[in-house]
Amino acid sequence: MVDVFFTSTGNNQVVYMAIVGSFPFNSFLSGVLSCIGTAVLAVCLRIQVNKENKEFKDLPPERAFADFVLCNLVLHLVIMNFLG
Amino acid sequence: MTPKFLHMIHTPSFGLPVAQTRKFLPLTPPSLPGMAKVIGFLVLALSALICEAAIFKPISDSHRSAALELFTPAHGSFSSLEETYEALRTIEVLGIKKQPDQKDATCVLVMETLSSPSSALKDLFQALRINGLLDCELNKKAIAGIAPRLQDAVRSASSLLDYYYSVGSLVLIKGLTSDVDVHLESADSVVRGIKALSQSDGRWRYSSNDRESSTYAAGIALESLAGVISLASSEIDQSLIGMVKNDISKLLDGLEKYDDGAYYFDEKLVDAHGHQGPLSASSAVVRGITAFAAVSAENLNLPGDKILGLARFLLGVGVPGNAKDLYYQIEALASLENNRVSIPLILSLPTSVLSLTRKDQLKVNVNTVFGAAAPSLTVKLKQIFSSGSKDASVIDQDLKFDHKNAVHYLDALPKDIDVGSYIFTFEIVLHDSEHTMIYATGGRTKVPIYVTGVIKVDNAEISVLDSDLGNVETRKKLDLAGENSISLSANHLQKLRLSFELTSPLGHALKPHQAFLKLTHESKVEHIFVVGNSGKQFKTILDFLGLVEKFFYLSGRYDIQLTVGDAVMENSFLQPLGSVELDLPEPPEKAARPPPQAVDTSSRFGPKEEIVHIFRAPEKRPPTNLSYAFLALVLLPFFGFLFGLLRLRANLKNFPTASAPATSAILFHLAIAAVLSLYLLFWLKLNLFTTLKALGFFGIFLLFVGHRTLSYLASTSAKLKSA
Secondary structure, three states: OHHHHHHHHHHHHHHHHHHHOOOOHHHHHHHHHHHHHHHHHHHHHHHHHOOOOHHHOOOOHHHHHHHHHHHHHHHHHHHHHHHO | OOHHHHHHHHHHHOOOOOOHHHHOOOOOOOOOHHHHHHHHHHHHHHHHHHHHOOOOOOOOHHHHHHHHHHOOOOOOOOOOHHHHHHHHHHHHHOOOOOOHHHHHHHHHHHHHHHHOOOOOHHHHHHHHHHHHHHOOOOOHHHHHHHHHHHHHHHHHOOEHHHHHHHHHHHHHHHHHOOOOOOOEOOHHHHHHHHHOOEOOOOOEOOEOOOOOOEHHHHHHHHHHHHHHHHHEOOOOOHHHHHHHHHHHHHHHHOOEEOOOOOEEOOOOOEEOOEEOOHHHHHHHHHHHHHHHHHHOOOOOOOOHHHHHHHHHHHHHOOOOOOHHHHHHHHHHHHHHHHOOOOEEOEEEOOOOEEEOOOOOOEEEEEEOOOOOEOOOEEEEEEEEEEOOOOOEEEEEEEOEEEOOOOEEEEOOOOOOOOOEEEEEEEEEEEOOOOHHHHEEOOOEEEEEEEEEEOOEEEEEEEEEEEOOOOOEEEEEEOOOOOOOOEEEEEEOOEEEEEEEEEEOOOOOEOOOOEEEEEEEEOOOOEEEEEOEEEOOEEEEEEEHHHHOOOOOOOOEEEEEEEEEEOOOEOOOEEEEEEEEEEEOOOOOOOOOOOOOOOOOHHHHOOOOOOOOOOOOOOOOOOOHHHHHHHHHHHHHHHHHHHHHHHHHOOOOOOOOOOHHHHHHHHHHHHHHHHHHHHHHHHHHOOOHHHHHHHHHHHHHHHHHHHHHHHHHHHHHHHHHHHO
């Protein structure tokens, strides 16, 4: 669900760029990459918390969530820096 | 060469009073290296010539008008008695009618000064002097009261000025009335008192305390001594007179000399009596010597050339610019004019420029310094020096005397005198041998004379030659006396030749100060060439092949201008000849650029050209509506997300309910929100460093509360599992 939301937002931005041109190119890039990055991180989180995945059996979901939050914060710091 | 410069070269010859041109400065020629040297040398030579000999003119009306201007009191009256005397005396000597309205006011002042018992010696002296000029009706009693006071002052005097004022006043009273006894009983001791202040070089000190001696003081001392002699009741000791005579001759030995025969006393002393320059010092000595000569029975044997030299110096000053100097000049000249031993006779010329073409006569005036007629005499022309050569031609010719105009003249100049500058040497021979004792003629007088004439210019032609063979391509005759407008064309393989001949009135060659050919391009770039000569023939050949670089490869029309000028050439000219169309090759890459032309001075301070700045054109932006539409589209998935959450029945049941974990959970979420807001602020206004500092703080806090929250959640889930 979350993945769908982020990827569709990213898609919309790509379409917008395709229509109006790539003038604030860094803004476009950061917008799209933040969507994709968050989506990827969300997928990772879901993989880790899914009980059917045996490889992450020893990893508590709370630890996975902490990783998710940290990675998101780092990602968005970079995104904000790049946004201009 | 510009016409202005040509004119400057001419200036010395055309009727300038040459005595004034003694301070003639060498011109700074414009920037034309080779030529500048030649011209600078010529000018220097010319000024050196003037220094050697000069014409001194007697006092004239210009002095009178200057005196009226300088001696007009600013606020109706003069500031001091001394100034009043100097003004009245100068005006009297120059023979200017006095203004009667000043007389009454001045006489009142004189009376006040003379009747006041507290008047200073100096004021008494000045008041008596003014009275001598104005003839005020004085109170006899007052004068009789002053005389003993003055006599006491003479006896007790210790400084030179005390002697000068008291003795001078007594002399004036003696001239005023015979009723008052002004005779000095002990004249010898007074003379000794004054003499005690004299120095071994003939100069005087103002008082015995003074270390420095002064020439001005010597003049004052001599005048005082003359006064004492005239006041003496008995004969003065002859040995004392002899000593003073000796002093005078020593003083005259200290005279400085100018090259033109003017003598002056240099005064370097600056003291409490103010600065006395050469003019005041020379003036004081002249007055002193003439006063002493007037009362001394003995012949002083004054050297005539030095007296004449002093007169020349005083006249050579011209018209002084301030009242004091004018008084010194006129007063000294008056005492020279009226003395009885050595009256200088001044030889002057109405004009020192003689035209050969107009057949001007050489005229000489001989006058006294104030322009009075001289006794009968003959002026002889002894020698003529040519400026170019050192040897002189000896003439020894008497000038004829025109009684009607009181001028000595020479019928015709000697046959071999051509245009040029010369120095004529004259000698004055007095007819009456007795006059030689009274008048100072000073031997030979050197006078600079410029002989000018119309110079014949002929055979002028300009032609274009082929470079290799020298064949004449085009030849045009020029009429340099009239207008010319030739038009030629040439390329860089050809030459331009200009030639003409200059012949002086006597058929000699003349090398003028200036003979220049100027080519001016359309773009105002100028090139100047000196036209050289061999004898009468003047010729210049411009080989364009060698000149292309100097011409900056500028093809096109060049205007030709020819300048021929000299101080003695009456028909100096500067005229355009026409133009030449030059076809020069294309400039190579490294060719020098023509120099920028001199900026017009009026535009130098005008408004500057506006500076236009072009900003970068902004990037093309999409239409606003389209952007809003996509904003909505971008936000749409978010609402989809919320809708999805509702559909999935997402809830907050897992949120801790106990107070401590709940607080940390809330703080955890708040910290995340804070970090995200910080990111927003970083995007909007903060820089990276402040952001990272704040982020470090929030990060540690977040780590702490996050750990508390998540470990609590983990423990609860572990309990659930185990349960």
